[in-house]
Amino acid sequence: MxxxxxxxxxxxxxxxxxxxxxxxxxxxxxxxxxxxxxxxxxxxxxxxxxxxxxxxxxxxxxxxxxxxxxxxxxxxxxxxxxxxxxxxxxxxxxxxxxxxxxxxxxxxxxxxxxxxxxxxxxxxxxxxxxxxxxxxxxxxxxxxxxxxxxxxxxxxxxxxxxxxxxxxxxxxxxxxxxxxxxNISGSHVWSPDLSKVAFLQADDEFGPASLYIMSSDGHNQTRLTTTGELLGLMEMAWSPDSSRIAFQTVAGDGRQIYVINVNDGSYTNLSNSNATFDGNPVWSPDGQKIAFTRIIAEGEAGIYVMKSDGSKQVEIATMKTPIIDTPLDWLPQR
The missing domain is CATH 2.120.10.30 (TolB, C-terminal domain)
Known part of the structure; x- marks a missing residue:
């Protein structure tokens, strides 16, 4: 792949x-x-x-x-x-x-x-x-x-x-x-099966956002994280089976990639690294791996792949110039 x-x-x-x-x-x-x-x-x-x-x-x-x-x-x-x-x-x-x-x-x-x-x-x-x-x-x-x-x-x-x-x-x-x-809700991302929408919503215009999901008709809104529990949530990506969401959030002195189970709200830090920035998570079509961007320090960045549980993190390409917004995608085998 x-x-x-x-x-x-x-x-x-x-x-x-x-x-x-x-x-x-x-x-x-x-x-x-x-x-x-x-x-x-x-x-x-x-x-x-x-x-x-x-x-x-x-x-x-x-x-x-x-x-x-x-x-x-x-x-x-x-x-x-x-x-x-x-x-x-x-x-x-x-x-x-x-x-x-x-x-x-x-x-x-x-x-x-x-x-x-x-x-x-x-x-x-x-x-x-x-x-x-x-x-x-x-x-x-x-x-x-x-x-x-x-x-x-x-x-x-x-x-x-x-x-x-x-x-x-x-x-x-x-x-x-x-x-x-x-005014308080944004970053909407539809699940692959179009049954749910993940989004960020604050309690007011100036408050921190929490992660929610809702059904495709806008009903059944469920808060998955409490207010301020995870800061700076962004770049959400649904797993192919629509059961989990990978996202970027502030952790320590940098940004890390977490995954959350939409059924029970349990989440795990997949990155667990000392990187300045981990972001742009993209699931493989079979849901077994996640590709992402990592910036270690100024002038040092790369494209990484890890298993969906965060193990076996491997750099597959080194970039000369770190770019935070580095879109990537999996190319299915033909």
Missing amino acids: MIVFSGVIDGTRTQIYRVNSDGTNLTNLTGQNAGLWHVRPAASPDGSRIAYVGMEGPAGAPNGGRLVQNLYVMSRDGTDKVLLANNSDAIGRHTWSPDGSKIAYEADADIFVVGADGKDNPINLTDDGDATNDFKPTWASSNKIIFESIVFDKDKKVFTESSFKEIDIDTGKARKLFDFDY
């Missing part, structure tokens, strides 16, 4: 790499294109292709000045690169449809869908001007997408509306699933 990730190993710009889960056969899939950073790889369901974002702009760090972001797809070996969408100021989460024929993505506060073959132009599914901010697309089926939609009152500086919606990409018709309070 392989892992695909973005990082700086060769040269000075972020590229997409592929490596075996035992650390062998590290391959740069995007080369060293002048003026381009390549980030956020996402493997197709069958592992044959990889979607990613190419960022082009002024020299320096990726966030220095205005960048144009383009959505691409390529074969798992780095060949057959196809431009799917271009000239966006910000392309965020992008996700493959269950059958691998389409990609939904967030850009410029709207949800788009585009064919993975690049033959057709992207379609803006939520084009309503600046009325709402729509983000975090999740496929509910091969033709329906769930997303979050919020309205922010700039004068009052509060979110006045926030809800989950579902849209049919064939008809363009959307319906509201349920409301939530974005």
Whole structure:
């Protein structure tokens, strides 16, 4: 099994790499294109292709000045690169449809869908001007997408509306699933079986957040951690069988990866390391392993793999420049 990730190993710009889960056969899939950073790889369901974002702009760090972001797809070996969408100021989460024929993505506060073959132009599914901010697309089926939609009152500086919606990409018709309070609730992540939603929620606008789960209709909210029990929770990732959640939290002088059982709320520190930062946990398709990013100290970082119980932690790729936000994904065997 392989892992695909973005990082700086060769040269000075972020590229997409592929490596075996035992650390062998590290391959740069995007080369060293002048003026381009390549980030956020996402493997197709069958592992044959990889979607990613190419960022082009002024020299320096990726966030220095205005960048144009383009959505691409390529074969798992780095060949057959196809431009799917271009000239966006910000392309965020992008996700493959269950059958691998389409990609939904967030850009410029709207949800788009585009064919993975690049033959057709992207379609803006939520084009309503600046009325709402729509983000975090999740496929509910091969033709329906769930997303979050919020309205922010700039004068009052509060979110006045926030809800989950579902849209049919064939008809363009959307319906509201349920409301939530974005002023105190966020970081929603749907379980793979779409039966539950994990999220963080505070008791008030300024308080620390606790980890909750709820059913897919917004009911049966269950608090898994008490207020302030675990600080700085983020980067939640469901196990493939929807029974556990891996997440990053503050522990000691750094950040560690924990896993929590959603049935009884018991949790375990999987990292148990002296690292400055452990984050970006991603479960293997069989749920037996977790890949993650580790920063030991300034100038020293790598991609690691461990068993789902935290044992047998192995570095499989060393990065020249530590980047905290280092998205990675498992590449299923073909």
